[in-house]
Each structure stands twice: as C-alpha cells, then as structure tokens.
Amino acid sequence: AQSVSQHNHHVILSEAASLELGCNYSYGGTVNLFWYVQYPGQHLQLLLKYFSGDPLVKGIKGFEAEFIKSKFSFNLRKPSVQWSDTAEYFCAVNRGGSYIPTFGRGTSLIVHP
Amino acid sequence: DAGITQSPRHKVTETGTPVTLRCHQTENHRYMYWYRQDPGHGLRLIHYSYGVKDTDKGEVSDGYSVSRSKTEDFLLTLESATSSQTSVYFCAISEPHYEQYFGPGTRLTVT
Numbered sequence A: 001a002q003s004v005s006q007h008n009h010h011v012i013l014s015e016a017a018s019l020e021l022g023c024n025y026s027y028g029g030t031v032n033l034f035w036y037v038q039y040p041g042q043h044l045q046l047l048l049k050y051f052s053g054d055p056l057v058k059g060i061k062g063f064e065a066e067f068i069k070s071k072f073s074f075n076l077r078k079p080s081v082q083w084s085d086t087a088e089y090f091c092a093v094n095r096g097g098s099y100i101p102t103f104g105r106g107t108s109l110i111v112h113p
Numbered sequence B: 001d002a003g004i005t006q007s008p009r010h011k012v013t014e015t016g017t018p019v020t021l022r023c024h025q026t027e028n029h030r031y032m033y034w035y036r037q038d039p040g041h042g043l044r045l046i047h048y049s050y051g052v053k054d055t056d057k058g059e060v061s062d063g064y065s066v067s068r069s070k071t072e073d074f075l076l077t078l079e080s081a082t083s084s085q086t087s088v089y090f091c092a093i094s095e096p097h098y099e100q101y102f103g104p105g106t107r108l109t110v111t
Helices: none
Strands: A010-014 A019-021 A031-038 A045-050 A056-058 A064-068 A073-078 A087-095 A107-112 B004-007 B010-013 B019-025 B031-038 B042-051 B054-057 B064-070 B073-078 B087-094 B100-102 B106-110
Touching (some): A010 A019, A019 A107, A031 A064, A045 A056, A045 A064, A045 A073, A073 A087, B010 B019, B019 B087, B031 B064, B031 B073, B042 B064, B042 B073, B054 B064, B073 B087
Parallel strands (some): B010 B106
Antiparallel strands (some): A056 A064, A064 A073, A087 A107, B031 B042, B031 B087, B042 B054, B087 B106
C-alpha cells in the first residue's frame, strides 16, 4: 500500500528562520502531490500542489515545494517564517488519476515571535 | 472557500446511541469524503463517495456507515457510538483537479 512519511513531527522556529519540512512517499508511478495547512482550530486548506511540469511549485503565503522524483520527495520550504505560520502541515499524495489521497501524519510548526 | 458545511459543529452523545453527521456542498462535485482527525494519527479516511449511491470504505470504516442520496449531501452514521469514536470529523470534496476542499469540522464527544 502507498504510504506518505513526514519525518518532522514537531518543529519549533523563531521568526525569520528558514523552514523545510520533509515529505516522502512510496508509490513509484505517476503522482499528484499536495501540501495542506491547518491553522489552530480551523480546517485544512490547500497550500500548494504539483501535477506535472516545473518541479518547483509556488504556493500561497510565500511557500514553495520541490518535487524530486528520484528521491520520491516533495519537501515544503519557506525562506523566512512568521508567527502566523504556526500551524499543522500535511503532505498528501494521489496516485495519478486517483481521487483517493494518502495523507502523512502531519508536522506541527510553532513559530516564536 | 468552497461551499461546504457540516452539521452539527459540536455534539456530545452517550455510548451506544446512534449519531448522524451531515455534510452539504454547493459545488456539485462528484467526490465527497469523511475523515477523522486524532492527535498522533493525522487524517484518516473513513468512507468516500464517487456519486449518488456510490460509496466505498476507507482505512477506518468499522463502526461507520454512509449514505448519499443527493449529490450535495453525504451523511456519516455511527450506528452505536463508542468512546473510541470521540474525534474531530471533517468532510471534504474533490474535483476536478484532485485537490480537496474541507468543511469546518464536527467535534464529537462520546461519553
């Protein structure tokens, strides 16, 4: 079965620090890749997505992610975090053509002002 | 935000009672999903639907049933609630580009 691993379960940073959250998946075929963000007390919202083309994708609020096919990875980055980025971040993967995603367990990010 | 509502938003119920959660969408999307979110487990798929009367099980379907008689409504039923079903339940929709849009969630407590 397909699996999605998010290696960092809890990350604590100070404002202006750089962020990188790891996401690896196990499926070897075509994939659609997503990062979602869940702010405290809210529902999940789409941060960015990759379907094809340029492996470096840009999302909302200054986030970006890079798809590295050879490493089965889709890591999320932000050069300078803000206190308002405090949230839980979920990576999700669909097999190409499937509407059923597999979610990682999430990474809790706390940014201190 | 996509037009997704969930009702009720909060519910406290006793062990052994039946509970039905409702998800309503105004986007006319074909796919609808029910997830539960628990600390340490992330988001787990309970059931999903790919059309009216077309549903299938997810990874944690035991103890849950669903129904979809109209495109816009997807119901999740706990036939006999247990304390292990205390959780936050999210409904989601998807189409046409595979990304999911989530409802506001229902916090269910089974005492």
